[in-house]
Structures are given as structure tokens and as C-alpha cells.
Amino acid sequence: MCGVIGICSKSNVSTSLFYGMNSLQHRGQEAAGMAVYDGEEIRRTRSMGLVIDAFTEEKLRELPGTIGIGHVRYATASGSHDYNIQPLMGFIGGEMIALASDGNLVNYQILRERLEEEGMMFQTTSDTEVILYLITRYYDGDIVEAIKKTMKVIRGAYSVTALVKDKVVAFRDPHGFRPFVLGRDGDDVIVASENAAIEIIGGEMTRNVEAGEILVIDGTGIHSDRFESEATARNCIFEYVYFARNDATLDDINAYTFRRRCGEILWEEAPCDVDLVVPVPDSGIPSAIGYAQAAGIPYGEGLVKNRYMGRTFIKPTQKEREMAVKLKLNPLVDVVKGKSIVLLDDSIVRGTTSRNLIKRLRDAGAREVHMRITSPPVAYSCYYGIDTPNRKNLIAANQSIQEIEENIGADSLAFISLEGLAKAGKKDVSEYCTACFDGDYPVDPTLI
Numbered sequence: 001m002c003g004v005i006g007i008c009s010k011s012n013v014s015t016s017l018f019y020g021m022n023s024l025q026h027r028g029q030e031a032a033g034m035a036v037y038d039g040e041e042i043r044r045t046r047s048m049g050l051v052i053d054a055f056t057e058e059k060l061r062e063l064p065g066t067i068g069i070g071h072v073r074y075a076t077a078s079g080s081h082d083y084n085i086q087p088l089m090g091f092i093g094g095e096m097i098a099l100a101s102d103g104n105l106v107n108y109q110i111l112r113e114r115l116e117e118e119g120m121m122f123q124t125t126s127d128t129e130v131i132l133y134l135i136t137r138y139y140d141g142d143i144v145e146a147i148k149k150t151m152k153v154i155r156g157a158y159s160v161t162a163l164v165k166d167k168v169v170a171f172r173d174p175h176g177f178r179p180f181v182l183g184r185d186g187d188d189v190i191v192a193s194e195n196a197a198i199e200i201i202g203g204e205m206t207r208n209v210e211a212g213e214i215l216v217i218d219g220t221g222i223h224s225d226r227f228e229s230e231a232t233a234r235n236c237i238f239e240y241v242y243f244a245r246n247d248a249t250l251d252d253i254n255a256y257t258f259r260r261r262c263g264e265i266l267w268e269e270a271p272c273d274v275d276l277v278v279p280v281p282d283s284g285i286p287s288a289i290g291y292a293q294a295a296g297i298p299y300g301e302g303l304v305k306n307r308y309m310g311r312t313f314i315k316p317t318q319k320e321r322e323m324a325v326k327l328k329l330n331p332l333v334d335v336v337k338g339k340s341i342v343l344l345d346d347s348i349v350r351g352t353t354s355r356n357l358i359k360r361l362r363d364a365g366a367r368e369v370h371m372r373i374t375s376p377p378v379a380y381s382c383y384y385g386i387d388t389p390n391r392k393n394l395i396a397a398n399q400s401i402q403e404i405e406e407n408i409g410a411d412s413l414a415f416i417s418l419e420g421l422a423k424a425g426k427k428d429v430s431e432y433c434t435a436c437f438d439g440d441y442p443v444d445p446t447l448i
């Protein structure tokens, strides 16, 4: 899981890229990188850490140029190495190319082994390098043709921005798993994972980069091409459940509206007679508002969030995860004492968050703690870029809802139905990728 941005402008872009990347920070906090073309060569800066730590004003000044791309990288359990920080760079027809991707290729290992047998030396352990390598291999003077040939070979999820000489190139896999939008600011053209990156720099989102679409953007405008495939769009539903910002309007559905509706639908599906509706901040807030309004029950902030923690989901050990939840959220005794409450969260993955919060809310004096979750049980691993752990660590892959209810110590527990979830997005279940909930994988993950 990552965030990407590309800008083609008439003025310097490094500062705009910096702001845009900041607004995509929720998509990845491990590392950040930027590549800018100055008319002669591509310069690049990459660093571990948050965007704000990775780039000083001085560093931005060292990246002059009117066309550039940026990337924020998500921390995964597989460890972080500076050689994996994107954008990656190479040479194509004797010119420099820089490339960054959000998503995950399911046939990365197979392709890598094949390429290694052929004598290719890899410099990273990132699947983005396979994309870069294949494009340069297939390049014969026509970048779109090279991308089409690459798209024939790679399988899985990818929203890619690349800098090819004086052009920004953007392409999205035929299922459109990961989000990707296009916008304008006057004559400037911007592509980004989410619209906030466009709006923050003064631009306006104009449309989605379509599933299977290839865009070439330069001083003459936007040229759209299409990779022909049998696949139909299957946008990741977990982007709406959890990952995207509330202000993200992805494939024509706004994440905040989606989340509120989930709360309303969950009230219809699993009502609860309590004094107070409490969100698990921040991800549970819109759905708790929806639930409370539909129910006519007061909404109350029963947990205080430490804003300086970042996303702490992927800590290597269970002990660290428990401590992280404690540090991140603390019960507000004055609000919950003596009350029966229903707690709203977007998902249960390992169960760490719910178990910990329910216990501490009871310690803080809550009389009853019910739990309502605005996604179905996460029972399958994601192979398309969401960092769900191995199935053996997914509580819902191993326990029934009844068992989970006991395990987390809730007075009652209910999950929204898959149909209810899809209804919140005003689409049919089959129009989304719902593999993490039902194991229906649009691209065969056994290719791994």
C-alpha cells in the first residue's frame, strides 16, 4: 500500500509534489521519494520517514524542474530497506526514466526468477523494479507500446506514475484495484492516488484514471490510450472501509459518505439498545455518526486519540501491538462511566484493538460494551496491496463470530453484511474486489 503523484506544469513542481505527498501520507509512512526532470536530467531524492522529515526546503530547491513524480511507501512486516524506496530509476533508450507504483503484483516472484535466470541483476526487493525492467526491455521508441507489452505480462494491482523524459506517464491495472485520479490546476495536469493531493495544491479533480487506462501527459496535453483486456473494474472495497481519506472520492464514491451510510445500514442490520454510540477514532467516526443518527441515540467521544502516533497497525510483535493500541487510544472516563455503549470500528483484523479497548472501557466504568463493525469479517489475505496478515493471524479466518465476541469480551458483536457494504457504495458486490471478505480473488493469487 502506497501513494503516488505526478505533476506536469509550466512552473517548478517540487513544492507542489511535496504538499501533494503530504496529503497522501496516510497511504504510507515508511519512506518518501521524489523525482523531477529539469529539461536535461532527472534528479531524485529519497529518504526513510515521513514526507515532512524527508524533504527540507533546501532539498526541494535541489530538485528544479516543471515535471515530476512522488511516492510515499507503506511500512510492511517484510522489513524496510532504503534500496526499496521509490521512485526507482533506470535508462530507457539512452534516457532516464523514474517510476513509482501503488499496489502489488501477484506474479512478482515468478517474473523475478525468470528474469534472474536470464541474467538480470535486481537492485531491490520491490515488485516495482519488475515493472520498470519490463518497460525498458520492451521499449522501442514508443512508451505506450512498451507499457502495453508490460501489462500483458504483469498480474495484480498497480497504479503507476512514471517520468519518461519530458512526460508524466500514468497507468492503472485492468481491474483498477488501487485508486487513481486525474485533475487540473489551470494548465497543470496532476495524477494522484487520491483527490486530496490535487485539491491541496489548488487544483480540481476532473475524473478517474480508468482501469486499464494509459495516460501520457506533456506540454501538449493529455493523451489517453487503453490496454485491451477481458477484465472488468473491481475497485478495492477496503479503500472505502478503511484506507482512503474521508475526503477521497474514488471511482465516483466519496469515502465519508460511504462510511456514514455503512453506519446507517449497520443500525438496520444490527440495532443495539444503549445510552451512547462511541467511535474508535479516526476510522470509526463517520460510521458512528451514521449509526447514531439512524438510531436516534446520542453520539459521544468515549476515546481520546493520541495524534502523534501515526498508523501503528503493523508492529512486528503482539506485545508491541498491544502497547501501540494503549498509547494510541485512551478511554474518557467522564463520558463512558456508568453508561451502556456501542463501539463502532471499521474492521477487526487480529482482534487486538477491540479486545484491548473493550477491556479498558469496562475498567473506565462502562456498564455494557457492544461492538459493531462496518466491514464483514476479514477472513482472507489480500494480495493486491492491502497489508492483511497471513490467514493464521486473521481472527475471522479461525473463529466464528460467536467465538470472536467471547474472545474480545464484547456484550454483543455484529458485522455489516457484504451486501450492506456494497449498498453503501450504491453498487453491486460483484463490482468491487471483496476478496478479503469472501475469498473471491479477481486475479489468481496462487501465482505467488
Ligand code: 5GP
Residues within 6 Å of the ligand: 242, 280, 283, 311, 312, 313, 314, 345, 346, 347, 348, 349, 350, 351, 352, 353, 354, 386, 387, 388
Ligand atoms: P486489529 O487490532 O483487529 O488487528 O485491527 C483492527 C484495527 O486496525 C481497526 O481499528 C482498523 O481501523 C485498523 N486497520 C485495519 N486495516 C488496517 C491497515 O491496513 N492498516 C492500518 N494501519 N490499520 C488498519
Ligand code: MG
Residues within 6 Å of the ligand: 280, 281, 282, 283, 284, 345, 346
Ligand atoms: Mg482504526
